[in-house]
Amino acid sequence: MDPMAAIRQTFFQECDEQLAELESGLIRIDEGDRDPETVNAVFRAVHSIKGGASAFGFDDLVEFVHVFETTLDLLRSNRIEATQQVAACFLRASDVLADLVSGAREGSDVNPDKVAPAKAELQSLCEGAGSEGDAASEADFVDLAFEPVAISLDSIFGDFEESEQKPHRYVINFKPRPALYAKGNEALLLLRELGELGALRVTCNTDDTPFLDELDPEGAYFSWTAELETKEDARADIQAVFEFVEFDCDLSIKEEDDPPPGSVIESMEEPAVYEEEPKLPIASNDEQPALAVPEATPQPQPQASAGPRKTEPSSPAPQPTIRVDLERVDRLINLVGELVINQAVLSQRVSEAGLSRASSVMIALDELEQLTRDIQDSVMAIRAQPVKPIFQRMSRVVREVAAITKKSVRLITDGESTEVDKTVVERLTDPLTHMIRNAVDHGIESAEQRIAVGKPEEGTLKLSAMHRSGRVVIEVSDDGAGINRQRVRQIAVSKNLISPDALLTDEEIDNLIFAPGFSTTETASAISGRGVGMDVVKRAVQALGGRISIASRPGLGSTFSLSLPLTLAVLDGMVVTIGDQTFVVPLTAIVETMQPKKESVHLIGSGTRLIRSRDAFIPLVDVGAVLHNRPSLADPTAQVALLAESESGGRCALLVDEIQGQRQVVIKSLEANYGRVFGIAAGTILGDGRVALIIDVDGIINSLRADSDAVESLHAAE
Amino acid sequence: MSDISNETNGLFTTLSLPRTLDLRAAAPLAADFGRFRGRPLVIDASEVDKIGAQCAQVLVSAQQTWARDGVALTLSNPSSAFTGALEILGIPTRKIGE
Numbered sequence: 145m146d147p148m149a150a151i152r153q154t155f156f157q158e159c160d161e162q163l164a165e166l167e168s169g170l171i172r173i174d175e176g177d178r179d180p181e182t183v184n185a186v187f188r189a190v191h192s193i194k195g196g197a198s199a200f201g202f203d204d205l206v207e208f209v210h211v212f213e214t215t216l217d218l219l220r221s222n223r224i225e226a227t228q229q230v231a232a233c234f235l236r237a238s239d240v241l242a243d244l245v246s247g248a249r250e251g252s253d254v255n256p257d258k259v260a261p262a263k264a265e266l267q268s269l270c271e272g273a274g275s276e277g278d279a280a281s282e283a284d285f286v287d288l289a290f291e292p293v294a295i296s297l298d299s300i301f302g303d304f305e306e307s308e309q310k311p312h313r314y315v316i317n318f319k320p321r322p323a324l325y326a327k328g329n330e331a332l333l334l335l336r337e338l339g340e341l342g343a344l345r346v347t348c349n350t351d352d353t354p355f356l357d358e359l360d361p362e363g364a365y366f367s368w369t370a371e372l373e374t375k376e377d378a379r380a381d382i383q384a385v386f387e388f389v390e391f392d393c394d395l396s397i398k399e400e401d402d403p404p405p406g407s408v409i410e411s412m413e414e415p416a417v418y419e420e421e422p423k424l425p426i427a428s429n430d431e432q433p434a435l436a437v438p439e440a441t442p443q444p445q446p447q448a449s450a451g452p453r454k455t456e457p458s459s460p461a462p463q464p465t466i467r468v469d470l471e472r473v474d475r476l477i478n479l480v481g482e483l484v485i486n487q488a489v490l491s492q493r494v495s496e497a498g499l500s501r502a503s504s505v506m507i508a509l510d511e512l513e514q515l516t517r518d519i520q521d522s523v524m525a526i527r528a529q530p531v532k533p534i535f536q537r538m539s540r541v542v543r544e545v546a547a548i549t550k551k552s553v554r555l556i557t558d559g560e561s562t563e564v565d566k567t568v569v570e571r572l573t574d575p576l577t578h579m580i581r582n583a584v585d586h587g588i589e590s591a592e593q594r595i596a597v598g599k600p601e602e603g604t605l606k607l608s609a610m611h612r613s614g615r616v617v618i619e620v621s622d623d624g625a626g627i628n629r630q631r632v633r634q635i636a637v638s639k640n641l642i643s644p645d646a647l648l649t650d651e652e653i654d655n656l657i658f659a660p661g662f663s664t665t666e667t668a669s670a671i672s673g674r675g676v677g678m679d680v681v682k683r684a685v686q687a688l689g690g691r692i693s694i695a696s697r698p699g700l701g702s703t704f705s706l707s708l709p710l711t712l713a714v715l716d717g718m719v720v721t722i723g724d725q726t727f728v729v730p731l732t733a734i735v736e737t738m739q740p741k742k743e744s745v746h747l748i749g750s751g752t753r754l755i756r757s758r759d760a761f762i763p764l765v766d767v768g769a770v771l772h773n774r775p776s777l778a779d780p781t782a783q784v785a786l787l788a789e790s791e792s793g794g795r796c797a798l799l800v801d802e803i804q805g806q807r808q809v810v811i812k813s814l815e816a817n818y819g820r821v822f823g824i825a826a827g828t829i830l831g832d833g834r835v836a837l838i839i840d841v842d843g844i845i846n847s848l849r850a851d852s853d854a855v856e857s858l859h860a861a862e
Numbered sequence: 863m864s865d866i867s868n869e870t871n872g873l874f875t876t877l878s879l880p881r882t883l884d885l886r887a888a889a890p891l892a893a894d895f896g897r898f899r900g901r902p903l904v905i906d907a908s909e910v911d912k913i914g915a916q917c918a919q920v921l922v923s924a925q926q927t928w929a930r931d932g933v934a935l936t937l938s939n940p941s942s943a944f945t946g947a948l949e950i951l952g953i954p955t956r957k958i959g960e
Contacts, residue, residue, distance in 0.1 A: 325915070328885065330885065331915035347952050350922050353923050356892065356924055357927070359920065361916065361919075362885075363916075364916075366922075366951070368951075368952060370952075
């Protein structure tokens with residue numbers, strides 16, 4: 145890859161992280177968090193984006209982010225109060241910022257009608273805080289009148305107690321590198337911030353400035369010596385001033401032990417000359433500093449900013465991370481998959497050789513199997529990501545749809561740290577977006593309707609994630625009106641999706657909303673009514689190996705549940721024989737196994753067989769016949785029944801000829817390598833090297849809907 | 863493309879600095895000085911609302927260059943924002959132009 149393109153790609157990756165951090169912080173502020181560190185984190189996120197955007201020359205982005213940053217700075221300095229209205233304004237600005245970042249990434253323009261109002265809102269906040277709003281830079285550069293802070297002489301000539309409080313005097317040597325400016329930082333602002341800490345005298349060394357012929361206008365030639373006198377220990381504050389630029393400058397901070405009495409010199413016209421302090425360069429990512437620095441004798445200064453930063457006790461130290469190309473991770477996963485298969489082959493070969501389970505070879509193989517599984521789990525964990533980023537993205541969807549529909553909606557998230565495979569996370573965005581839009585647009589009522597039925601004006605949408613039975617379950621719940629089944633049924637009839645006299649259960653009516661082209665919206669809007677929606681959701685979820693189900697109660701709301709595999713790479717399965725073929729049934733779908741008895745099997749209707757299990761009748765499915773593997777067997781008692789349950793709660797007993805055992809298998813996509821086959825979810829390679837197909841339990845159970853009436857009638861007859 | 867305006871009479875050229883001399887203005891500013899090399903120059907800083915370190919570097923470099931060339935360079939009507947910024951930067955105004 146072109147090095148510049150790689151840097152650019154990294155910048156946008158970091159932008160995504162910073163945008164997530166920004167939104168997360170703003171949501172916390174919106175919820176009442178007043179921790180200064182939260183505000184700092186938000187400011188840092190915006191500041192970081194600005195730096196990179198400046199370097200790449202994304203002018204529109206820089207212009208907006210500059211206003212945003214300055215407004216946040218006013219929040220940081222308590223000149224703007226963090227009210228809910230202010231937080232909402234910042235959240236809208238963060239949405240626009242995300243659009244501008246996307247625009248910069250794709251090389252497309254962002255609609256000015258979206259940017260201008262957000263910018264105006266920010267500027268109005270600036271003006272309200274007594275700052276100029278014009279790119280807020282006015283506030284940065286105007287009002288720069290230097291006002292030294294008078295140091296009380298009482299500390300020197302006062303009584304003993306007061307003389308304990310000697311002023312602290314620091315000498316700060318600061319030499320920027322070009323990267324500091326290239327990232328959008330401004331030395332003047334840093335010096336101004338220093339001036340806010342106490343009485344400051346600044347000397348600029350301009351000796352390195354070349355003549356115009358040799359001058360790089362974007363170079364860094366000036367260096368500064370700043371003397372700062374403060375009443376309190378200000379080392380941490382000084383380090384904080386340079387926090388964002390520490391890798392892009394040479395910096396030394398030295399405290400003088402014996403500050404001379406008296407106040408600082410106020411005139412800048414003839415600054416005193418200081419002896420060069422030994423410089424303590426900050427560790428830098430740059431291989432070479434852009435400018436040669438004078439030879440220096442480093443002195444160990446444990447408290448210098450070169451050392452580790454003091455972290456707030458409330459904020460845990462961030463875990464060190466590295467970026468790894470996803471292709472490398474996937475290659476590793478594939479290799480581990482092959483390792484698992486080879487380990488299974490080895491186990492089988494040794495077993496076929498007739499060695500006893502207690503032999504040392506078999507014991508070592510068991511250990512190898514455990515180790516292989518641990519390696520596989522660890523490799524899978526590399527690809528696992530928390531669902532937090534996608535949940536955060538949904539908060540924007542809620543904001544936008546609520547604004548369009550003029551509804552008041554609060555999103556509550558739960559289980560954001562739940563981890564799932566990266567691919568699953570990425571492919572969840574579209575279906576979740578559709579579901580959230582539907583929940584706000586169709587589920588939650590207008591404020592007037594809610595008040596009329598005694599509900600709070602503000603609707604609540606809950607987005608949660610949890611691990612359950614080796615899968616991840618994501619739920620979208622609203623406290624709205626629930627599904628209007630009568631209306632859904634009418635529409636389904638009018639669209640010829642069902643016949644007018646069809647007898648449908650509540651669950652079946654609810655599921656009609658997944659039918660292609662189904663819409664309860666009369667007119668197409670920006671949100672819905674285009675005939676694209678929940679059917680797309682269902683297909684996307686199924687493509688991920690997941691299921692979607694609905695639980696709706698009229699007047700109380702609806703819950704849409706997505707059940708997804710944690711990973712698309714492996715599963716624990718039960719290896720079974722059907723005819724002369726070996727199949728794998730996902731273990732998560734199997735409730736129990738049973739040997740059918742003659743008296744518990746009932747034949748009803750058009751040849752449908754049911755099996756009684758704990759006072760319930762369950763359809764008996766001969767998998768071999770369903771998959772056209774062999775004709776249906778007349779005597780189910782000669783077979784084994786696997787009592788299976790689908791994600792939506794449907795149950796059936798799968799008849800197989802024989803159970804071979806349980807095994808973890810590596811999933812190989814059948815669709816990617818061949819095509820979709822009814823009843824088959826994927827393929828795998830067994831220990832003996834043969835290919836086995838993985839049964840799609842949910843697909844089979846869902847195909848049995850027609851038998852539900854027969855089951856109902858049998859229950860009624862009981 | 864710089865938005866620096868200039869007017870020339872028989873004796874000297876006046877460069878009117880723009881309101882904003884931030885990081886992005888440094889290159890255009892240097893280019894404009896390059897165009898007037900060898901001429902007596904008056905820098906009119908009355909309209910400057912903000913100036914950052916990199917543009918200050920350009921101005922200091924220009925002053926040094928004009929001095930080496932033996933040509934007059936004068937700073938005229940600096941705005942309070944201009945002098946305030948130089949004060950923060952610790953740069954005496956004489957380093958920009960007498």
